Amino acid sequence: MGKALMAMGALLAAVVVGMVLVVTVVMSQGSTSVQGSADSGGTAAVATAGGSPGSGGTSPGPAIPPDWLLLYQQAAGTCSGLSWPVLAAIGTVESDSGQSTAPGVWSGSNSAGAEGPMQFEPATFAAYAIVGPGGAQPASPYDRTDAVYTASALLCANGAGSPATLSAAIADYNHSNIYVDTVLTLALAFGDAPQITGTVVAALSFAAQQLNTPYLWGGTGSGGFDCSGLTQAAYETAGINLPRVAQDQFDAGPSVSGGATVAPGDLTFFGDGPSGVDHVGLYVGGGEMIDAPHTGALVRFDNANWSGFAGATRPEG
Numbered sequence: 001m002g003k004a005l006m007a008m009g010a011l012l013a014a015v016v017v018g019m020v021l022v023v024t025v026v027m028s029q030g031s032t033s034v035q036g037s038a039d040s041g042g043t044a045a046v047a048t049a050g051g052s053p054g055s056g057g058t059s060p061g062p063a064i065p066p067d068w069l070l071l072y073q074q075a076a077g078t079c080s081g082l083s084w085p086v087l088a089a090i091g092t093v094e095s096d097s098g099q100s101t102a103p104g105v106w107s108g109s110n111s112a113g114a115e116g117p118m119q120f121e122p123a124t125f126a127a128y129a130i131v132g133p134g135g136a137q138p139a140s141p142y143d144r145t146d147a148v149y150t151a152s153a154l155l156c157a158n159g160a161g162s163p164a165t166l167s168a169a170i171a172d173y174n175h176s177n178i179y180v181d182t183v184l185t186l187a188l189a190f191g192d193a194p195q196i197t198g199t200v201v202a203a204l205s206f207a208a209q210q211l212n213t214p215y216l217w218g219g220t221g222s223g224g225f226d227c228s229g230l231t232q233a234a235y236e237t238a239g240i241n242l243p244r245v246a247q248d249q250f251d252a253g254p255s256v257s258g259g260a261t262v263a264p265g266d267l268t269f270f271g272d273g274p275s276g277v278d279h280v281g282l283y284v285g286g287g288e289m290i291d292a293p294h295t296g297a298l299v300r301f302d303n304a305n306w307s308g309f310a311g312a313t314r315p316e317g
Helices: 003-016 066-076 084-095 122-128 144-157 166-173 177-192 198-209 227-237 246-252
Strands: 267-271 277-285 288-291 300-303 309-313
Touching: 066 084, 066 144, 084 144, 084 166, 084 177, 122 144, 144 166, 166 177, 177 198, 177 277, 198 227, 198 277, 198 288, 227 246, 227 277, 227 288, 246 267, 246 277, 246 309
Parallel strands: none
Antiparallel strands: 267 277, 267 309, 277 288, 288 300
């Protein structure tokens, strides 16, 4: 795997052991209007589908049901060094932690032949099958306990207990860089806030899938993104309409009050002050955000502790 994915794996490991950069909201002063900034391109049109900021989006409930959260935590404990948020992120991507009704989740198989809520190919499940506490006898990929404990065993065998081989272990689970990016992104978020909503998961997943996309001034997806085009598109997939440019997104709120801790899914804004916003990122967790920073750059992970912090909003409300 590439250096960027290995770095994300190391960052996740740092979060797990508590080395988290806490970003708090301190409202900056100032009212300078920014003209010709990196985010002044494009129109200020508002999307027409979905709800307004604060409406909750498409999935306002917790992305991980409480019983699944406990299951992930217990199963991860069987592998030294394996972070439960990694296991939870895989379960979320594969079946929304058992909430999906897609073919193959609870019976049969999907188009690729995968079975159960953790989506195993039959031969792989047979090779690593674990009967979890109270699971089916014999082990079944459709039994959620067996499925999660077996996923933990598979990840552990492939090196997920070590930061150096975490990304490769996730890639062995599904041979896609986008899959690895999405899992590591959601794992960072779950590590900060286990009860984040499905709306936030949808927005973060979209942003993760755009990593390494070129920055494009005024871009909203066709050929690239600028900073606010990325955040607008991410929340549009989650059922929330945001205005087009960063200043308008900041003004749309709902704001995160001064002194509060920024949470996964929040938008973090930068500039000369609340009336001079010229950049926005999507906060993931562990002190990191995904953003489209400037011309010549790619959509990427950035440290959220930029200078000129103007405030944060929570689009889901």
